[in-house]
Amino acid sequence: MAFAPMGPEASFFEVLDRHRESLLAALRRGGGEPPSGGSHLASSSEVLASIENVIQDIITSLARNEAPAFMIENRSSWENIKFEDSVGLQMVSHCTTRKIKSDSPKSVQKFALILKILSMIYKLVQSNTYATKRDIYYTDSQLFGNQTVVDNIINDISCMLKVSRRSLHILSTSKGLIAGNLRYIEEDGTKVNCTCGATAVAVPSNIQGIWNLVTDAKFVLIVEKDATFQRLLDDNFCNKMSPCIMITGKGVPDLNTRLLVKKLWDTFHIPVFTLVDADPHGIEIMCIYKYGSMSMSFEAHHLTVPAIRWLGLLPSDLKRLNVPKDSLIPLTKRDQMKLDSILRRPYVTCQPFWRKEMEIMADSKMKAEIQALTFLSSDYLSRVYLPNKLKFGGWI
Amino acid sequence: MKGTAVTVFEILRFLIIHWKCDIEVSKGVLLEGQLVISIEGLNSKHQANALHCVTTIASAGSLFGGTVLKKFLKEIQSILPGISAKLTWTSEESSYSQDMTGVTPFQMIFEVDEKPRTLMTDCLVIKHVLRKIIMVHPKIRFNFTVKVNGILSTEFFGVENEPTLNLWNGIALVVDSQHYASRPKFDTIESYCSRIHPVLGHPVMLFIPDDVAGMDLLGELILTPAVALCPSPKVFSNQLNSISSVSIFLYGPLGLPLILSTWEQPMTTFFKDTSSLIDWKKYHLCMVPNLDLNLDRDLLLPDVSYQVESREGDQSQNMDLQGQTLLLFLFVDFHSAFPVQQMEIWGVYALLTTHLNAILVESHSVVQDSIQFIVDQVLEQHHQAAKAQQKLQASLSVAVNSIMSILTGSTRSSFRKMCLQTLQAGDTQEFGTKLHKLFCEITQHQFLHHCSCEVKQLILEKKDSAQSTEDTPDNSSLELLTDTSGQAENKRLKRGSPSVEDMRTLYSARAPSLSEAALGGRAPTAAPLTPSGREACETHSRALTPGRASLGNHLEDALWLQEVSNLSEWLSPSPGP
Numbered sequence: 001m002a003f004a005p006m007g008p009e010a011s012f013f014e015v016l017d018r019h020r021e022s023l024l025a026a027l028r029r030g031g032g033e034p035p036s037g038g039s040h041l042a043s044s045s046e047v048l049a050s051i052e053n054v055i056q057d058i059i060t061s062l063a064r065n066e067a068p069a070f071m072i073e074n075r076s077s078w079e080n081i082k083f084e085d086s087v088g089l090q091m092v093s094h095c096t097t098r099k100i101k102s103d104s105p106k107s108v109q110k111f112a113l114i115l116k117i118l119s120m121i122y123k124l125v126q127s128n129t130y131a132t133k134r135d136i137y138y139t140d141s142q143l144f145g146n147q148t149v150v151d152n153i154i155n156d157i158s159c160m161l162k163v164s165r166r167s168l169h170i171l172s173t174s175k176g177l178i179a180g181n182l183r184y185i186e187e188d189g190t191k192v193n194c195t196c197g198a199t200a201v202a203v204p205s206n207i208q209g210i211w212n213l214v215t216d217a218k219f220v221l222i223v224e225k226d227a228t229f230q231r232l233l234d235d236n237f238c239n240k241m242s243p244c245i246m247i248t249g250k251g252v253p254d255l256n257t258r259l260l261v262k263k264l265w266d267t268f269h270i271p272v273f274t275l276v277d278a279d280p281h282g283i284e285i286m287c288i289y290k291y292g293s294m295s296m297s298f299e300a301h302h303l304t305v306p307a308i309r310w311l312g313l314l315p316s317d318l319k320r321l322n323v324p325k326d327s328l329i330p331l332t333k334r335d336q337m338k339l340d341s342i343l344r345r346p347y348v349t350c351q352p353f354w355r356k357e358m359e360i361m362a363d364s365k366m367k368a369e370i371q372a373l374t375f376l377s378s379d380y381l382s383r384v385y386l387p388n389k390l391k392f393g394g395w396i
Numbered sequence: 397m398k399g400t401a402v403t404v405f406e407i408l409r410f411l412i413i414h415w416k417c418d419i420e421v422s423k424g425v426l427l428e429g430q431l432v433i434s435i436e437g438l439n440s441k442h443q444a445n446a447l448h449c450v451t452t453i454a455s456a457g458s459l460f461g462g463t464v465l466k467k468f469l470k471e472i473q474s475i476l477p478g479i480s481a482k483l484t485w486t487s488e489e490s491s492y493s494q495d496m497t498g499v500t501p502f503q504m505i506f507e508v509d510e511k512p513r514t515l516m517t518d519c520l521v522i523k524h525v526l527r528k529i530i531m532v533h534p535k536i537r538f539n540f541t542v543k544v545n546g547i548l549s550t551e552f553f554g555v556e557n558e559p560t561l562n563l564w565n566g567i568a569l570v571v572d573s574q575h576y577a578s579r580p581k582f583d584t585i586e587s588y589c590s591r592i593h594p595v596l597g598h599p600v601m602l603f604i605p606d607d608v609a610g611m612d613l614l615g616e617l618i619l620t621p622a623v624a625l626c627p628s629p630k631v632f633s634n635q636l637n638s639i640s641s642v643s644i645f646l647y648g649p650l651g652l653p654l655i656l657s658t659w660e661q662p663m664t665t666f667f668k669d670t671s672s673l674i675d676w677k678k679y680h681l682c683m684v685p686n687l688d689l690n691l692d693r694d695l696l697l698p699d700v701s702y703q704v705e706s707r708e709g710d711q712s713q714n715m716d717l718q719g720q721t722l723l724l725f726l727f728v729d730f731h732s733a734f735p736v737q738q739m740e741i742w743g744v745y746a747l748l749t750t751h752l753n754a755i756l757v758e759s760h761s762v763v764q765d766s767i768q769f770i771v772d773q774v775l776e777q778h779h780q781a782a783k784a785q786q787k788l789q790a791s792l793s794v795a796v797n798s799i800m801s802i803l804t805g806s807t808r809s810s811f812r813k814m815c816l817q818t819l820q821a822g823d824t825q826e827f828g829t830k831l832h833k834l835f836c837e838i839t840q841h842q843f844l845h846h847c848s849c850e851v852k853q854l855i856l857e858k859k860d861s862a863q864s865t866e867d868t869p870d871n872s873s874l875e876l877l878t879d880t881s882g883q884a885e886n887k888r889l890k891r892g893s894p895s896v897e898d899m900r901t902l903y904s905a906r907a908p909s910l911s912e913a914a915l916g917g918r919a920p921t922a923a924p925l926t927p928s929g930r931e932a933c934e935t936h937s938r939a940l941t942p943g944r945a946s947l948g949n950h951l952e953d954a955l956w957l958q959e960v961s962n963l964s965e966w967l968s969p970s971p972g973p
Contacts, residue, residue, distance in 0.1 A: 048806075049808075051802060052808065052811045055811075056814060056815065059815050059819060062831070063834075065837070065838065066838075102838065102839070103839050105784070105788075108788060108791045109791045111791070112790075112791040112792070112795040112798070115794065115795045115798035116795075118802070119797075119799075119801040119802050123801070123805060143794065
């Protein structure tokens with residue numbers, strides 16, 4: 001199906017098209033998509049069998065008069081994480097683990113909660129129903145204590161059983177939005193058309209279930225903040241730059257937003273760009289989309305898009321565009337610590353241009369939000385900045 | 397006319413005082429020896445319905461030499477003029493009684509005419525006194541024989557080889573719990589500690605009211621409390637008992653049982669008010685005096701007893717079988733900068749028996765502070781242990797229910813079969829029971845492994861193979877204790893459970909110079925001490941510092957309390973992943 005040609009001329013996208021060609025060539029050189037390691041989409045019977053195996057191990061330990069224990073990989077330990085350019089951050093094959101013992105005062109409660117959630121997952125899978133992490137928490141909030149406990153245990157189970165959270169029939173709540181040249185059908189048959197209007201479409205909660213994705217988009221633009229996303233919607237950016245797709249995770253992205261970005265890349269291999277504030281927080285969010293997070297490194301293969309490019313707002317743009325100093329904000333101590341932390345991360349070493357931009361920021365000790373561009377004009381972002389960047393390849 | 401019981405006790409009292417003061421027994425050494433007390437009653441020829449009782453007190457073995465014996469005999473004669481009964485004694489030149497094999501020259505005999513019922517009561521009182529003596533003088537043994545009109549009964553009182561806690565000044569407290577409370581009944585797998593674990597309090601100086609005339613003491617009266625729960629808080633139990641009663645034991649100088657002049661009516665003004673020593677409201681307990689103290693029982697009879705009043709206001713029945721008893725030992729000692737003469741001790745004892753009520757009323761504030769502090773500690777430990785136990789039980793319940801949910805919901809028969817076979821269960825119900833039992837045993841085993849006390853595990857279905865856990869703590873446990881004493885100190889400061897250092901501090905009865913912060917900032921207000929009183933407290937404190945002889949006992953108790961403090965970890969949030 002052809003979309004109404006409201007966007008610029010075809011020549012506008014020449015650089016983009018060449019960029020896409022280079023990405024495809026790199027993919028071919030790399031042998032296609034990297035094999036999916038870590039967790040995978042397991043069938044229901046596989047999940048049930050995995051859980052039953054865990055129970056069998058526990059009962060066998062008890063029969064031998066040994067205290068049963070869970071061996072949990074240390075997901076949030078840098079020593080268990082490696083960086084691969086093609087994948088991003090992922091867990092090493094032989095991770096350090098910690099033991100959750102049933103006969104230790106410190107861990108018996110967690111041992112019990114892991115079993116509790118395993119039994120809940122077992123029932124969900126058996127009955128082919130789904131629940132969010134929040135639902136799980138509210139089944140017995142007093143027992144669990146707080147949501148973070150539930151979240152961590154679910155991630156631990158996913159990592160322990162080597163199955164994706166989706167396979168455990170536990171959904172994460174989506175908060176992202178999507179707009180642009182995209183349509184798909186959800187698992188329940190609902191047809192969704194994200195064509196720009198005044199409103200965007202919520203990222204679906206069942207990314208693995210959507211199918212029949214169709215798009216003509218030349219690029220995907222990931223926008224850090226909802227405010228910027230709404231501004232672009234108001235400026236009719238999707239139609240002006242049609243065909244394109246815009247997506248926002250409203251800050252740190254949830255799992256479903258990341259899964260959708262990954263799915264769009266895997267399905268269409270169209271260039272993906274990020275539009276983030278020129279501050280350490282924005283850079284970190286961009287790194288999550290591109291390389292993944294430490295806590296979810298065990299699912300990196302399903303979540304990361306190493307082909308993502310940084311479109312803006314670049315620290316070098318601030319000088320180039322003569323953004324006035326009163327539109328800039330001094331870096332706080334926390335900003336500086338975060339910036340230092342990012343600069344030390346393994347993936348920055350293979351991104352010299354990103355490093356250079358971060359060094360500019362560190363040297364100037366200043367940051368800026370995308371909204372700083374409004375000093376030039378209220379629609380400078382959608383009318384001038386982004387189109388120029390896209391037309392002339394202003395990404396790194 | 398003084399009865400048999402009173403006379404026996406006065407003689408014993410004098411004997412012990414003389415033994416300690418004049419025989420130059422080292423202050424730290426326990427008195428050791430055996431005494432034989434025999435009462436022979438025959439129908440009196442002078443009084444109707446009365447028995448002529450001849451009481452003999454003799455030593456089975458030499459207590460002291462000949463020259464000292466003469467001095468002793470002279471002094472006791474002057475001390476006990478009140479005994480109107482015929483009091484005779486024999487020296488080493490006299491003949492022996494043929495009924496007493498092995499009796500040495502030391503022997504005292506007195507005769508009294510008593511009603512049979514009075515004699516019966518006196519015998520019970522004597523047994524009570526003997527029990528009280530051996531509880532703090534564990535190396536003294538008594539043979540008590542009563543022969544009435546030819547009918548003989550003999551009873552032996554001794555606690556040798558029983559665990560003790562060395563206190564000070566040559567006395568030690570027997571810590572075997574069987575002396576203090578009946579063993580509670582079990583109907584499930586449980587473990588208990590056979591010892592009590594006393595916590596010593598801060599020694600405080602007692603004030604003597606001005607109107608208590610006749611005593612010019614060249615020293616200070618120092619009260620040191622000790623508190624313990626009996627039976628000890630169960631490390632792992634399905635039934636954590638609450639406090640159901642309080643037993644108060646009074647001891648005077650040199651560990652002599654304080655038999656008050658109002659002993660037949662022990663509830664003096666001071667003790668009648670159950671909150672005079674301890675504020676029970678903070679533990680949601682309502683205590684009432686227990687006046688039903690049955691002399692005729694094998695347990696150590698308290699001098700004062702309280703009961704927890706039930707919610708309905710009815711006094712609980714069969715309290716020995718329910719709940720725990722809070723044991724409170726009040727040791728009143730006399731300290732002086734000068735060498736203490738035995739007459740001084742005798743006078744102090746007389747002062748205490750007559751005026752203890754007034755003295756305690758005068759010293760109420762400092763006494764209550766000192767006792768409250770250690771009661772708070774002991775009950776807080778109990779409370780922490782109870783909470784930890786609840787948390788453990790809750791966790792195990794969740795684990796078992798979760799496994800059962802998966803097992804019963806599984807459609808894979810091979811899985812279900814395998815689970816049942818592994819635990820040798822016939823059906824899922826039996827499986828659940830065995831599962832819970834195994835989890836309990838494994839957790840219990842973890843605690844038992846570290847328990848420093850002798851722990852017996854009563855397993856109804858495994859009586860023949862009940863494990864004896866008399867294993868002494870291995871070096872690794874001790875080393876762990878040593879290494880983690882600092883950590884334990886921090887834990888105690890955070891959670892109120894004692895560390896090893898605090899154990900030593902507690903056992904050494906914290907001197908006024910120690911930091912208040914070390915004891916959680918709840919130090920009792922010490923009485924303003926005179927120089928001699930301050931020195932007395934400090935001397936008292938130094939004397940309580942465990943010496944080598946008592947180190948084993950102290951370390952065992954320290955290890956036990958360390959494990960109880962570890963239980964407080966149940967209450968802390970688990971660290972996140």
